[in-house]
Amino acid sequence: MNRFNEKPLWLAAQAKDSGCRMDKWISDQLPDISRSMAQKLCDDGLVLVEGKAVGKNYRILGNETVEVILPAPAPSSVEAQDIPLDIVYEDADLLVVNKPKGMVVHPAPGHSDGTLVNALLYHCGEELSGIGGVTRPGIVHRIDKDTSGLLMVAKNDFAHQGLSAQISEHSFLRQYRAVVYGGFKTDSGTVDAPIGRHPKDRKKMCVTDRGSREAVTHYRVLDRYRGFSDLEVRLETGRTHQIRVHLAYLGHPVAGDEVYGPAKVITQLGGQCLHAQMLGFIHPRSGQNMEFSSELPEYYTAFLRTLPGKD
Numbered sequence: 001m002n003r004f005n006e007k008p009l010w011l012a013a014q015a016k017d018s019g020c021r022m023d024k025w026i027s028d029q030l031p032d033i034s035r036s037m038a039q040k041l042c043d044d045g046l047v048l049v050e051g052k053a054v055g056k057n058y059r060i061l062g063n064e065t066v067e068v069i070l071p072a073p074a075p076s077s078v079e080a081q082d083i084p085l086d087i088v089y090e091d092a093d094l095l096v097v098n099k100p101k102g103m104v105v106h107p108a109p110g111h112s113d114g115t116l117v118n119a120l121l122y123h124c125g126e127e128l129s130g131i132g133g134v135t136r137p138g139i140v141h142r143i144d145k146d147t148s149g150l151l152m153v154a155k156n157d158f159a160h161q162g163l164s165a166q167i168s169e170h171s172f173l174r175q176y177r178a179v180v181y182g183g184f185k186t187d188s189g190t191v192d193a194p195i196g197r198h199p200k201d202r203k204k205m206c207v208t209d210r211g212s213r214e215a216v217t218h219y220r221v222l223d224r225y226r227g228f229s230d231l232e233v234r235l236e237t238g239r240t241h242q243i244r245v246h247l248a249y250l251g252h253p254v255a256g257d258e259v260y261g262p263a264k265v266i267t268q269l270g271g272q273c274l275h276a277q278m279l280g281f282i283h284p285r286s287g288q289n290m291e292f293s294s295e296l297p298e299y300y301t302a303f304l305r306t307l308p309g310k311d
Contacts, residue, residue, distance in 0.1 A: 009068040009161060018062030022047060025060050026068060028213070030131075031141065031167045031238060041068060070131060078107050078137075083119035088292050093159040093285050094152065095124075098294050101148040101271060106136045111145075120153060128153070129160035140164060141174070141238055146256075146271025149176070150279045150294050162284025167238060173280030176233040176243060177222075177296060179273040179303060180252040181262070184229055188220040191246040195239040204259060205241045207249045215239045217246040226308035228255060232277075244272060255303070268303075275300055 011029050020028075026038035026047065033041075041047050042056035046069040049058070086098040097116065104111040107118070120128060120138060128138035131154075138153040140163045154160035166172040196212030198204035207215075216236035223230040229252065233243050241260070247253060248260035255261070256269030266273075280291040 009070065011066045011068060013060045013062055013064050013066060015062040017060045020060045021056065022054055022058040022060065022066075023056040026066070029168050030068070030164050033131075041070075046071070078117055078121060079113055080121035080125075081113060081118040082122050083114065085116075085119050085123055087123075088150065088294070089290075093156060093283070094154050094163070096279060096292050097151050097153060099143060099148060099151050099276075101146055101297065101299060104145045105142050105151070106139055116151070124153075124155060127155045129155065129157050131157055131160045131164075141167060141172075143276050144241065144244075144272070144274075147176075147274045147276060148297050148299075149276025150292060151276065152279060152281070159284050163281060166281055170236050171282070173278060173291070174235040174238065174276065175278035175280075176235070177275045177277050177300065178231045178233050178243060178247065179255045179300070179307075180229050180231055180247050181227065181255060182229065182252045183224055183227075184221050184252070186221075188218070191215075191217045191219070191250060193246065193249060195242060195245055205239070205245050207245065213237075213239055215242050215246065217243060219247075223304075225304075228307050230304065243274060269299065273300060273303055 013025070017025055023035050023038040023042055026041070027033055027035040039056045042054065045053040047054055048067040049064050087095055088098050089096040099105070099116060104115045105117065107113070107115050117137065117139065124138070130137060138155060140152045140154050140160055143149060143151055152163060154163055163172065193207040193215060194209060194212035195205050195215040196208045196210060198206040214237055218234045218236065220232045221229055222232055235242060244254050244257055244260045253261040254272040254274050256266045257272040258265050275296060276294070278291065278293045282288070283290050
């Protein structure tokens with residue numbers, strides 16, 4: 001039995017990539033593949049340049065085509081569960097789901113069921129991309145458990161590759177709304193600061209130059225309240241906890257954020273006041289420009305109503 005996918009992934013290196021380590025380059029090109037997973041693929045001889053396996057330390061020249069062979073996903077042990085889904089759009093290649101606050105995206109220690117993946121397996125059966133592996137079938141990008149809003153799911157590897165490429169090229173629109181602490185002197189801005197694991201708390205991320213990846217976040221102030229601001233936030237990159245880390249780095253943590261916010265957290269929010277409001281992308285098969293939006297959920301609008309008068 002062939003242990004590999006029938007169609008390997010072919011990635012074209014460009015001049016700007018020259019000098020980059022292979023494991024880092026692969027994880028940058030394929031956002032759903034972590035650097036450690038890329039390293040294992042290299043160690044297992046599944047990354048080739050001109051038909052020859054290369055190691056994780058291989059430096060990109062900038063003009064080569066890299067073949068990445070992904071092992072066929074093992075049979076899933078994740079249980080399919082009949083959990084209602086708010087599906088905004090669906091076709092043969094992909095679907096867009098409006099995830100509620102409090103729902104975990106994929107199974108992990110402490111969250112073995114009741115996740116979005118459990119629900120997707122029931123809804124889609126075997127019609128999910130295997131690129132994300134056994135526990136993350138079809139998951140092209142993620143949003144945190146306590147972040148609500150739109151999430152893209154790929155039903156096959158063709159769609160997954162096409163959508164991941166758009167994320168890597170920064171052409172995939174991901175726009176959020178966030179209520180944060182404090183006021184801003186300017187109406188808009190950009191945070192360009194690399195994000196990596198926190199050196200003392202491995203469950204947290206932070207702005208750091210060590211073991212980090214490029215991270216860029218754009219924001220615009222929509223409304224000002226006494227002590228708070230309502231922001232529109234757009235991701236250029238998609239690192240773990242990126243919006244929460246960048247806004248806390250600015251001194252404006254997201255309201256309700258138990259990890260990056262102040263010690264005296266706003267408990268009635270049940271987590272950060274952050275909503276993935278808009279997704280935009282080119283359909284990988286039809287080439288059609290698609291854009292979807294989600295109304296602000298009740299928890300978000302209810303919190304806005306409790307805030308002191310606008311400045």
